[in-house]
Amino acid sequence: MVTIGESVIRPASRLRFILDRRDVLGSFFVAPAILYVLLLVGVPFLMALYYSVSAYTIYDPSWSFVGLENFEDIIDDPVFRQTLYNTFIFTFGSQILGLILGKFGALVLLRRFPGRGFVRAMIILPWAVPIALATVAWQWMFDSLYSVINWTLIALGIVARSDAPNWLGDPTLAMLSVIVVNAWRFFPFAIVIFLAGITAVPQDVLDAATVDGAGFWRRNYQIIVPMILPIVAIGLVFGIVFTFTDLSVVFLMTMGGPVGATSVLGFQGFQTGIVSGDVSHGAAISLFMVPVLLVVVIAMLRFIRRREI
Amino acid sequence: MKRISTVKILQETSFYGAVTFFFVLAAFPFYWMLITSFKENADLYSVSNIPFWFNAPPTLEHFRYLFEKTLFATWLLNSFIIGLCVTAITLVTALPAAYSLARMTGRNGEALGIGIFLTYLVPPTLLFLPLSRVVAELGLQNSMWSLVVVYPTFTIPFCTWLMMGFFKAMPPEIEEAAIVDGCSLFGAFVKMAIPLSLPGILTVVIFTFTLTLQEFVYALTFVSSSAEKPITLGVATDLIRGDIFFWGEIMAGALIASIPVAIAYNLFLDRFIAGITGGAIK
Numbered sequence: 001m002v003t004i005g006e007s008v009i010r011p012a013s014r015l016r017f018i019l020d021r022r023d024v025l026g027s028f029f030v031a032p033a034i035l036y037v038l039l040l041v042g043v044p045f046l047m048a049l050y051y052s053v054s055a056y057t058i059y060d061p062s063w064s065f066v067g068l069e070n071f072e073d074i075i076d077d078p079v080f081r082q083t084l085y086n087t088f089i090f091t092f093g094s095q096i097l098g099l100i101l102g103k104f105g106a107l108v109l110l111r112r113f114p115g116r117g118f119v120r121a122m123i124i125l126p127w128a129v130p131i132a133l134a135t136v137a138w139q140w141m142f143d144s145l146y147s148v149i150n151w152t153l154i155a156l157g158i159v160a161r162s163d164a165p166n167w168l169g170d171p172t173l174a175m176l177s178v179i180v181v182n183a184w185r186f187f188p189f190a191i192v193i194f195l196a197g198i199t200a201v202p203q204d205v206l207d208a209a210t211v212d213g214a215g216f217w218r219r220n221y222q223i224i225v226p227m228i229l230p231i232v233a234i235g236l237v238f239g240i241v242f243t244f245t246d247l248s249v250v251f252l253m254t255m256g257g258p259v260g261a262t263s264v265l266g267f268q269g270f271q272t273g274i275v276s277g278d279v280s281h282g283a284a285i286s287l288f289m290v291p292v293l294l295v296v297v298i299a300m301l302r303f304i305r306r307r308e309i
Numbered sequence: 310m311k312r313i314s315t316v317k318i319l320q321e322t323s324f325y326g327a328v329t330f331f332f333v334l335a336a337f338p339f340y341w342m343l344i345t346s347f348k349e350n351a352d353l354y355s356v357s358n359i360p361f362w363f364n365a366p367p368t369l370e371h372f373r374y375l376f377e378k379t380l381f382a383t384w385l386l387n388s389f390i391i392g393l394c395v396t397a398i399t400l401v402t403a404l405p406a407a408y409s410l411a412r413m414t415g416r417n418g419e420a421l422g423i424g425i426f427l428t429y430l431v432p433p434t435l436l437f438l439p440l441s442r443v444v445a446e447l448g449l450q451n452s453m454w455s456l457v458v459v460y461p462t463f464t465i466p467f468c469t470w471l472m473m474g475f476f477k478a479m480p481p482e483i484e485e486a487a488i489v490d491g492c493s494l495f496g497a498f499v500k501m502a503i504p505l506s507l508p509g510i511l512t513v514v515i516f517t518f519t520l521t522l523q524e525f526v527y528a529l530t531f532v533s534s535s536a537e538k539p540i541t542l543g544v545a546t547d548l549i550r551g552d553i554f555f556w557g558e559i560m561a562g563a564l565i566a567s568i569p570v571a572i573a574y575n576l577f578l579d580r581f582i583a584g585i586t587g588g589a590i591k
Contacts, residue, residue: 025494026413033406033425033465040440040462041428047439101334108327119328121575123335125567128574132525132545133563137338140345140556146353148341148360161356188335192578237430245432248525252545266434266526273438274530286435297427 051283058277070284079260080268084288087264090179090250091243097183098239102190109195127188135252138181142167142253171261174254178262182249186239193235197228230303237300245289265289339567346371346561353557371557380535381562384543387453388566391539392518394457399464399517400510406465407472408498412481422473429466433526436462444531453539455531460521467520468513471581475509476502512580515573522570540566 052071055064074080109120126134141148150164159165167177201224209219247266250256256263256271263271265288273282345353347367358364375381406425410418440459441450449455483505484497492500503510521539528542535547544562548555574581 022413022494026409026418029405029409029498030414030418030421032402033469034421036402036461036465037425037428040443040459041431041436044436044439044443045431047442048435051438101331104327105331108324108331111324113324113328119332123331124575124578125339125571126335128519128571129339129567130523130525130541130570132523132541133567134338136545136559136563137342140554140560141338141341143556146356146360151356151360184334184338241430241432245434247434247529251529266432269434270437270526270530274441279438283438286438289432289435293430293432297430301423 048283048287051280052287054280056280056283058279066280070280074281074284079263080285082260083263083265083268083285086175086260086262087244089175090182090246090262090264091240093175093179094182094186094243095236095239097179098186098190099236101183101187102194105187105191106194106198109191110198123191124188126185127192131185132248132252134185135181135249138177138184139168139253142177144169168254169258171258174258174262178249178253181253182243182246185249186243189239190235193231194228197231198224200231201227233303234300237296240296241293244292339564342560342564342567345556346558346564348557350557371555371561374555375558375561379548379558380538380543381540381565383536384538384540384547385565387538387543388522388540391453391456391460392521395460395464395521396514396517398457398461399468400513402461403465403468403472403513404503404510405498407469408476408502410469411473411476412484422470425466426470427466429463429470433463433524433530437526437530440527441530449531451532451534451537453532453537456521456524456528456539459527459531460524463524464517464520468517471513471516472506472509475506475512479505508580512577515577516581519570519573522566 050063053065053067055062055066105123109116109123140146144166147164147167149167150159153159154161154164165173167173205223205227206219209223214222245266246264247270250262250264250267251270254262256267265285269282269286271282272278272285276282344361344363347369348363349365349368349370352358352363352365355364410422410425414421444450444455444459447455447458449458479502484501487497487501488494522541524539525541525545528539529546532538532542535543538547540562544559544566548559548562
């Protein structure tokens with residue numbers, strides 16, 4: 001029946017017939033998105049891989065192969081080793097601080113109180129507002145002369161004007177500052193993730209635990225935390241990936257300074273590859289992010305798979 | 310009896326103390342933006358004045374300067390055009406892809422969906438070197454159109470994932486009924502699935518727009534001439550002359566650019582979370 005009908009109808013209808021097959025139309029639908037991503041993420045990624053083993057600079061755009069020379073160069077460079085170390089400190093410092101703030105913030109927002117909607121709306125802001133703009137506001141708050149933080153410390157008599165901290169000029173304080181700003185930017189996201197997880201815990205489970213004699217902390221750490229772990233893990237993956245590869249906060253607040261104390265991988269890749277035009281070394285620096293990204297992504301995939309079983 | 314009420318008062322006080330702490334922590338930098346942008350310079354650059362309030366009458370001087378003497382209006386327009394174009398590209402590619410992955414491709418679709426989402430995690434700082442070459446090859450260096458080409462690399466994966474969650478949550482019987490009634494598969498998508506997922510599409514539009522506003526790294530890498538900058542880049546890097554920061558103008562610009570994003574996020578937050586977790590957790 002079908003073959004007879006098919007031979008009679010015109011080509012236009014034949015196209016319609018093909019498009020009515022679920023798998024064919026499905027492939028048509030998904031193809032543009034996949035092509036776009038392959039061309040502008042997949043291909044550039046391979047290019048980055050090749051840059052890192054070539055002698056490519058913007059002044060000498062040859063593609064000559066130099067093997068692992070670039071990697072040897074940057075590993076020998078103490079500035080790079082410092083950068084790698086900084087990146088880990090920056091990432092884990094701000095994630096831990098962000099998670100702690102997020103967990104307690106979620107506990108606070110869980111309770112009903114007058115004005116909760118407004119408080120929640122304001123608490124979301126650090127995560128919503130473009131990070132570059134918020135960072136500039138923090139830079140102004142950390143200003144060496146007109147810092148509002150220092151003004152408050154002086155007014156409260158905690159420090160004297162003569163030895164007020166120079167937040168972005170001292171290596172340790174500068175690292176602390178960029179960590180605080182990044183944690184500040186992520187804690188609303190952590191709150192939202194924790195809230196989504198906690199409200200998904202069935203109330204009868206909690207009631208049963210209460211009847212069995214579990215107190216606040218016990219309910220918290222033996223029931224709620226294990227149950228929300230998968231969703232928190234996904235939030236943490238986002239946090240780690242975006243912090244480990246960050247450029248904006250460091251670029252705008254400290255320019256990696258003072259003397260490289262806050263330089264992170266993204267920043268150094270930018271400085272070397274774009275500003276100095278040494279593309280091959282810049283690519284090699286950026287590629288040091290890949291192992292961490294892989295670990296994080298594999299962890300995430302395992303979590304998703306575990307949910308499915 | 311009396312002891313219990315003391316404990317209660319203590320609990321309440323510490324609770325509201327915690328609320329205040331989080332509120333101030335989150336909101337103070339924005340309050341600081343607000344008050345800085347309305348202060349006179351003489352009031353701003355003085356260490357003896359109390360900085361938390363106006364010591365001289367508020368002024369619109371910084372806003373006037375921003376619109377009359379800088380390219381602020383151009384940056385606003387650039388960001389708007391970029392947002393509009395990227396949203397269009399994203400909708401055209403991500404909607405069918407999400408529908409296909411949710412409904413048409415079965416088990417492979419699931420894996421493909423996760424694969425697309427993972428590309429969202431590939432960071433700009435890994436790709437900006439090769440992409441700046443791609444942008445140069447396309448003849449778009451130093452032009453805002455380079456951002457229109459590049460931004461969909463993260464909005465498409467993100468929105469495909471978000472829409473997959475929305476399509477999965479929709480009962481398939483509705484489209485099946487349309488097909489039984491003589492609608493083609495494509496027709497069922499256009500006439501049933503899309504209208505029914507309008508709330509999801511609206512979420513995608515809002516978030517694509519805000520993602521383009523929030524982006525900084527690609528803009529910094531590809532665009533260096535002032536007239537082509539999007540607003541975030543312009544405000545953060547273009548209001549500095551030598552070593553002098555125009556703090557009043559910078560904060561005024563940051564404030565104007567932040568407000569729409571802040572409102573959009575608050576209105577769509579619940580849908581956004583449902584989309585993210587709905588794709589990951591069933």
